Amino acid sequence: MAELYPMLKHLHLTAVGLSLLLFVSRGIGMLHNAQWISKKVFRILPHVIDTILLVSAIGLTIALSQYPFQADWVTAKLIALFAYIGLGVIALRRGKTKTVRTLAFIAALAVVGYILAVAITHSATPWA
Template identity: 50%
Template sequence: MSVATLYVVLKALHVGSVAVTLGLFVLRAGWMVFAPARLERRWVRVLPHCIDTVLLLSAMGLVLLLGPYPGIQPWLTAKVVALLVYIVLGTIGLKRGPTKTIRIAACIAALLVFAYIVSVALSHNPYGLFA
């Protein structure tokens, strides 16, 4: 497989995983508010981790293929830091928030951080949508 073909496959896998992970997050956030029992289903607990693994592996593949390493490329460093913030907010929003109000606020904040991550990815600028 050529490098160009591998890039196209990895990027499509990465972007597709981003879309699926966003959809699953929004679905789970809605269930957290309106139907919390649905969050206990086995597939709801397992599938997001599988998708996020594909997302992370495809991102690592793109980094290895193209060479823009976090710490060297400011935009990629910003994405990684924002990803950690998104994970923390998502965990608070879906599981660890002590009240429903805190969970909803954390989910909204996680979605805003997600939008920032996408804007950084599209612009290759650490300021993303604030540039």
């Protein structure tokens, strides 16, 4: 599995970039009441990209032998991922007011920043 690491890492980083770009685009669209964010492609494409992201992440954990609840930094990323998903749902779909959606969008971006810092440092406390 180690021989697949470079390909998995490249796939994962590409999916991260696409997922983040799409989330930010949809968030800005939400802030401006853009009609394009409700089109079918923007409801399906994030799921496709995020599936690739998840599958590549699982492959990377296996290739690195770094598993949730065994490696603190992987556990931190997993917990933060759940927070990001919840905040993203509020920001793009479930928020009752634009203020709630905006705050959830900003919080989701902050969580993404944390996830990226953890990924780069391989530390659950990247600021330390």
